[in-house]
Amino acid sequence: MSTKDRITGVLSPVVTPFKADLSPDPERFVRQCRWLLSQDVGLAVFGTNSEANSLSTDEKVDLLDRLVGAGVDARRMMPGTGCCALTDSVRLTAHAMKLGCGGALMLPPFYYKGVSDDGLFKNFAEVIERVGDRRLRIYLYHIPPVSQVPITVALIERLLKTYPGIVAGAKDSSGDWNNTKAYLDNFAKHGFDVFPGSETFLLQGMRGGGVGCISATANVNPGAIARLFATWNVGRAADADTQQERLNEIRGIFAKYPMIPALKAAIAHYGGDTSWATVRPPLVELTREQKAALATDLDSAGFTMPGLTG
Amino acid sequence: MSTKDRITGVLSPVVTPFKADLSPDPERFVRQCRWLLSQDVGLAVFGTNSEANSLSTDEKVDLLDRLVGAGVDARRMMPGTGCCALTDSVRLTAHAMKLGCGGALMLPPFYYKGVSDDGLFKNFAEVIERVGDRRLRIYLYHIPPVSQVPITVALIERLLKTYPGIVAGAKDSSGDWNNTKAYLDNFAKHGFDVFPGSETFLLQGMRGGGVGCISATANVNPGAIARLFATWNVGRAADADTQQERLNEIRGIFAKYPMIPALKAAIAHYGGDTSWATVRPPLVELTREQKAALATDLDSAGFTMPGLTG
Numbered sequence: 317m318s319t320k321d322r323i324t325g326v327l328s329p330v331v332t333p334f335k336a337d338l339s340p341d342p343e344r345f346v347r348q349c350r351w352l353l354s355q356d357v358g359l360a361v362f363g364t365n366s367e368a369n370s371l372s373t374d375e376k377v378d379l380l381d382r383l384v385g386a387g388v389d390a391r392r393m394m395p396g397t398g399c400c401a402l403t404d405s406v407r408l409t410a411h412a413m414k415l416g417c418g419g420a421l422m423l424p425p426f427y428y429k430g431v432s433d434d435g436l437f438k439n440f441a442e443v444i445e446r447v448g449d450r451r452l453r454i455y456l457y458h459i460p461p462v463s464q465v466p467i468t469v470a471l472i473e474r475l476l477k478t479y480p481g482i483v484a485g486a487k488d489s490s491g492d493w494n495n496t497k498a499y500l501d502n503f504a505k506h507g508f509d510v511f512p513g514s515e516t517f518l519l520q521g522m523r524g525g526g527v528g529c530i531s532a533t534a535n536v537n538p539g540a541i542a543r544l545f546a547t548w549n550v551g552r553a554a555d556a557d558t559q560q561e562r563l564n565e566i567r568g569i570f571a572k573y574p575m576i577p578a579l580k581a582a583i584a585h586y587g588g589d590t591s592w593a594t595v596r597p598p599l600v601e602l603t604r605e606q607k608a609a610l611a612t613d614l615d616s617a618g619f620t621m622p623g624l625t626g
Numbered sequence: 627m628s629t630k631d632r633i634t635g636v637l638s639p640v641v642t643p644f645k646a647d648l649s650p651d652p653e654r655f656v657r658q659c660r661w662l663l664s665q666d667v668g669l670a671v672f673g674t675n676s677e678a679n680s681l682s683t684d685e686k687v688d689l690l691d692r693l694v695g696a697g698v699d700a701r702r703m704m705p706g707t708g709c710c711a712l713t714d715s716v717r718l719t720a721h722a723m724k725l726g727c728g729g730a731l732m733l734p735p736f737y738y739k740g741v742s743d744d745g746l747f748k749n750f751a752e753v754i755e756r757v758g759d760r761r762l763r764i765y766l767y768h769i770p771p772v773s774q775v776p777i778t779v780a781l782i783e784r785l786l787k788t789y790p791g792i793v794a795g796a797k798d799s800s801g802d803w804n805n806t807k808a809y810l811d812n813f814a815k816h817g818f819d820v821f822p823g824s825e826t827f828l829l830q831g832m833r834g835g836g837v838g839c840i841s842a843t844a845n846v847n848p849g850a851i852a853r854l855f856a857t858w859n860v861g862r863a864a865d866a867d868t869q870q871e872r873l874n875e876i877r878g879i880f881a882k883y884p885m886i887p888a889l890k891a892a893i894a895h896y897g898g899d900t901s902w903a904t905v906r907p908p909l910v911e912l913t914r915e916q917k918a919a920l921a922t923d924l925d926s927a928g929f930t931m932p933g934l935t936g
Contacts, residue, residue: 338712338752369710369737372717373682400679400710402648402906407682425908427679427736429772435908442648442907462739464774465908596712597752598735598745598775 322453322484322509323394323418324527326518326542328352328534329363331579332371332379334594340375342382344592348583349388351624355538356546359388360421362396362408364462364489365532365576370596373404377411390416394530398422398457402439406446409454419453421487421530426463433471444479452482458499459489459513466490469498476508487530489513493520500524515541516567519560522548533567535579536586536621540566569613577602578610585611586621632763632794632819633704633728634837636828636852638662638844639673641889642681642689644904650685652692654902658893659698661934665848666856669698670731672706672718674772674799675842675886680906683714687721700726704840708732708767712749716756719764729763731797731840736773743781754789762792768809769799769823776800779808786818797840799823803830810834825851826877829870832858842885843877846892846931850876879923887912888920895921896931 330352333344349359361383362368362376371379376395384390397408397420409420422443424436444452456475458467467486475483485508488496496517499510504525512521515531518541522528534541541563547553570578577595581602584592593601602610640662643654659669671693672678672686681689686705694700707718707730719730732753734746754762766785768777777796785793795818798806806827809820814835822831825841828851832838844851851873857863880888887905891912894902903911912920 364737370712370735372711372713375711375713401682401685402680403682403685425680427674427772428908429774431908432910435910438910439907462737464739597749598738598741600742600745600748 322527323358323392324509325356325358326515326528326534326538326545327358327360327394327511327530328538329360329365329396329530329532331535331576331583332366332368333592334596336591336594338594338596340371340379342379345379346383346386346388347625349383352535352538353389353392354623356542357534357538359393360396360530361393363421363530364459365535365579366396367576367596367599368396370599373399373408376408380411380415384415391418393417394419394421394455396421396423396457398424400425400427402442405439405443409443409452410447410449413447413449413452419455419484421455421457423457423459423463424465424467426465429464431465433468433474436465436471437474440475441478444482450482453484454482455484455509455511456486457489458486458495461489461491469502472499472503472508476503476506481507483508485509485511485527487511487513493517496521496526497524500526514567515563518544518563519548519556532575532579533570536570536582537563537566537619539622565617566619569610569617569619572613573602573606573610574599581607581610582614582621583624587624632837633668633702634819635666635668636825636838636844636848636855637668637670637704637821637840638848639670639675639706639840639842641845641886641893642676642678643902644906646901646904648904648906650681650689652689655689656693656696656698657935659693662845662848663699663702664933666852667844667848669703670706670840671703673731673840674769675845675889676706677886677906677909678706680909683709683718686718690721690725694725701728703727704729704731704765706731706733706767708734710735710737712752715749715753719753719762720757720759723757723759723762729765729794731765731767733767733769733773734775734777736775739774741775743778743784746775746781747784750785751788754792760792763794764792765794765819765821766796767799768796768805771799771801779812782809782813782818786813786816791817793818795819795821795837797821797823803827806831806836807834810836824877825854825873828854828873829858829866842889843880845889846880847873847876847929849932875927876929879920879927879929882923883912883916883920884909891917891920892924892931893934897934
């Protein structure tokens with residue numbers, strides 16, 4: 317099965333803007349997605365950093381419709397469609413396919429803990445069978461620090477054997493290079509595309525056969541992350557390690573704060589739109605002091621968000 | 627604020643029957659709820675044991691409508707309405723109130739881990755404010771082994787102070803008596819009703835000021851559990867400890883198996899309806915061998931499910 321049409325490169329789990337009443341703001345969402353595309357970064361909307369699980373399925377369907385309706389290229393989208401409820405996962409995944417999305421990033425059902433690979437296989441198999449579309453490209457989402465439900469090598473092996481081509485890859489947000497390496501070593505040659513969940517592993521990942529990254533901080537530092545991907549892929553970029561160090565420096569600043577509120581605070585700051593800082597519970601905004609400290613840290617590091625208009 | 631109209635006693639997190647295509651089966655659900663009420667057990671539908679988080683919000687709204695439409699008494703219902711998405715929690719809770727449910731059992735949003743009490747307070751406060759119904763009775767659902775997001779004493783204190791009467795109690799499924807005791811000691815005298823999450827703590831709970839229990843095994847052993855509650859409340863039941871021991875014996879048999887599939891297998895066996903064993907992924911049915919062993923264990927212990935018709 318051809319993997320030429322696959323999404324690769326750097327994707328952003330796009331943060332979701334909320335209005336004062338905590339409803340999603342489609343206009344600012346479209347604007348943000350357009351800005352990310354202008355930086356050569358794809359759209360992993362409805363990820364962990366998107367507060368996707370804090371949105372209802374109706375809200376996600378509506379936001380996706382609004383993006384596509386606004387002319388944003390669905391082929392550059394890899395929406396998160398894995399929910400706790402099979403019926404929600406099927407509905408969202410089918411909708412994403414109908415709109416022509418390049419892929420679907422799927423969390424395992426994450427309420428029950430200690431579930432078996434048999435149960436997880438059944439979950440993904442039911443989604444694939446019910447969606448029933450050979451164009452479907454599923455990316456498995458491994459983020460045990462949050463979901464607490466791992467995507468094991470054994471599960472991937474079984475899924476890849478049963479649904480080659482449809483099971484197209486994984487995002488590895490374990491933060492554990494050994495796990496990323498296990499995915500790469502076992503599956504990268506079998507049409508399975510591995511995206512580390514942070515740009516701190518971008519270069520290491522590409523050197524090991526990875527195809528990019530899907531990273532929180534691609535929301536705020538998209539251009540520089542995409543540049544490392546692009547230049548490395550054209551002649552292995554002599555300055556790749558220097559680029560990687562600079563990416564890590566910026567990432568390190570954000571990592572000093574709760575990540576999602578910090579991403580939104582940075583967009584609010586550099587875009588001149590304070591309402592971007594709004595999050596849905598159970599998250600909380602950075603405090604005024606944290607926002608000021610983050611801005612100072614970023615300014616001191618010479619950080620900018622070129623082209624962002626809020 | 628009066629607590630006389632409150633739900634007390636034994637409640638069952640009612641297991642949800644599925645058809646072969648994994649859609650919920652309203653007819654068998656109504657029948658099961660009627661049987662539980664006939665055993666003097668209330669209906670904590672949409673709990674952990676109900677596979678509630680494996681159902682979409684639409685499916686839950688529909689099942690609740692079907693129950694009430696069939697004439698099942700909404701005042702005996704405490705549906706689980708706490709979701710990851712604020713909008714889902716508000717919609718379900720408002721719907722439960724509209725139907726006249728006696729209370730709502732609320733999980734905290736459970737995707738993000740390590741969230742602050744500030745964020746959790748905001749979540750529950752938003753639900754309460756948006757539902758905007760003084761008849762609302764919220765029971766906080768503490769089940770850290772599954773949700774991984776605890777309901778702390780400090781959070782309860784803050785909610786109880788801000789929303790007295792509306793914040794009506796908690797289900798404690800920590801399995802940690804010290805936590806149940808902390809809830810009881812701090813709040814039982816302030817109109818806060820504590821339900822241990824297992825009948826193994828029923829007697830101990832009542833002795834400490836608890837008002838009943840909400841327990842998985844109330845799905846299968848409702849009459850005996852309700853009898854301990856009823857007889858203890860009329861003259862402290864001289865044989866209370868003996869009753870408790872017998873409850874523990876039956877619970878112990880179920881605890882040897884994955885709980886939810888085991889509950890469904892027992893209903894399938896004693897109700898003569900094999901399709902009751904169906905679960906949604908990520909759970910898996912007991913194997914044929916496990917089902918046979920469970921039935922043998924239960925039969926040997928003289929266990930029955932009187933009046934169950936499947």
